[in-house]
Amino acid sequence: MGQDVINVKGLTKRYGQQVIVDKLDLTIPKGEIYGLLGPNGAGKSTTILMMMGLVEPTAGSISIHGVDPVSRPMEVKKRVGYLPEDVGFYDDRSGLENLVYTGRLNRLSVQEANRRALALLERVGLKADRAKAVGNYSRGMRQRLGLADVLLKQPEVIILDEPTLGLDPEGLRKFLELIVELSREEGLTVLLSSHHLQQVQQVCDRVGLFVAGKLMAEGDIANLSGKLFPDDPVVVEVVVDRRPPGGALSELLQAIEGVITVTQEEENLRIEADRDIASEVAQVVVNSGAGLCYLKRKDYGLDEIYHRFFKNAG
């Protein structure tokens, strides 16, 4: 760790008057899974294309492993695997043939390309379908084939543009698991972009919220909510299975220092406070004689962060 693999400074892309990416700064250390989050049209794909040297930036600098993709795209392309959004294959060729072709473009011999392709097909669970024409593959299979295609050159960094688009929940889970596994095993640095929050939240070490060409906030999920909404109360949810003998549990809770409001609906309580009071709440509930079934400090999911962020911004 420690070493920054991707280093972006002041990256800007303009089409005429329209600013797509606006002075983006981004650093990603080795071995991290970074999620670039943002709504459609936020400039995620453009940023990624600039990192691959496929689109020229208007201003700013990019360095991937210390190499500038604008002036030396070949070296970057050797080390970075890129899975485009809605990846395409030659539909009349089989999955294996498609992979071998990619391998040969990476200057592998036919045999070596074949070996690697077969190993990767097994890895992504497409071994049985390797001879089928890609045209007959399902969406999920294509996506997995895309991952195999990206890994074929044994990259140090992989960049996935909207890799989860159009996958069913089970396929999605498997796909993301695969990415995490690979990243952990091979020490791969992963940058993935998405507008699907739930999924990204499961796998990413860090996320960056990318809106209208600007990186609004960055950090792990817990951090992100703290950063974005510093004034928000901490919420603790409690479920008890029987009322305490005294009856007035909410009053007892209200007495804890820092508690702002307590709302009670039957056995469910919701406590808002200006600091983390989960353990104190537990103690109070147990002392009161009520049976504590469930207690959770509520984290903001990305969904919520996202939602609220746009509500605030708009």
Add this chain to the structure above:
Amino acid sequence: MMTNYKAGLTRFFTPRGGMHETEQKAVHPFWVIVEKEVVDHVSSWRFGILIGLMGLTCAASLYIALEGIPNALKPNDPEGSFIFLKLFTASDGSLPPFHVFIGFLGPLLGISLGFDSVNSEQNKGTLSRILSQPIHRDYLINAKFTGSLIVIASLLMALGLLVTGLGILKLGILPTPEEFLRILFFMLLATLYIAFWLNLSILFSVRFRQAATSALCCIAIWLFVTVFYGMLVNLVAKSLAPSGMASPQQVIGYQQFVQNLSRLVPSQLFSDATTTILMPSVRSLGPLSMEQVYGAIPSPLPLMQSLLVVWPQLTGLIAATVVCFALSYEAFMRKEIRSR
């Protein structure tokens, strides 16, 4: 059946590695793409149809030529010693001869091999994937051109040699070395001419996102060049025609102007060049004055002299091809590569 055939072809081009096989050296990525292009073309339906079309027209023109050769042979014909070349030029009028057929169908071949070369990759979403591999961007477009050119050149050579072979069988005479060289030059010329159309269609395939648009544009240009341009030149010629009182210099100047006008299109260059190569008695493509003709022996030109006569045409064709390629190269290098 098609898939079996294709699998066989692919296997031929990319042999599966066994454990005991010696490790092959990695092929340069450029040739990997060329190889794929060739396999794609050869195994496509489109190509099958084109081959059928070309084969059919060649057979027809060969038949016509064989029928027409007895009539085409006249006593005192300066081309009398070039019977074999008549195979490519003779006709009884019901069907055009071989070289006119090639001039007519060649562009179609070039267009159909190139009109979707870049935009189909983009529409399939493979362009960004391929270009994110460690290859230079121009490999792709160069390889596409090279691959198609290899296919075209092989096809034309095969056709030309096939006609020659059938001619030998049917006529019972062998072509002289000079005739054979002339036939080879004709094939080279045709390849060059088709390469021009190929490049034009590649240019449109870079420019237009929809394959149909690019195909239509190419066909429009082809039709304009083969049908309408001649009419336009006629129109201009008529309006500029000098009166009967004009001096010979004026008439010659006018003739040359009209001819140069018609030579602006590659199809005219091609037909000029092929006529000269295949008809050794053609001594000049411009007007000749009586003084120039006076004293000339009506004998065929040697090959080198014929080549000298078509040199400007050849240069023009090469220049047009290069310009088209340069334009598509430039457009492709500046293209924003996005997924679909």
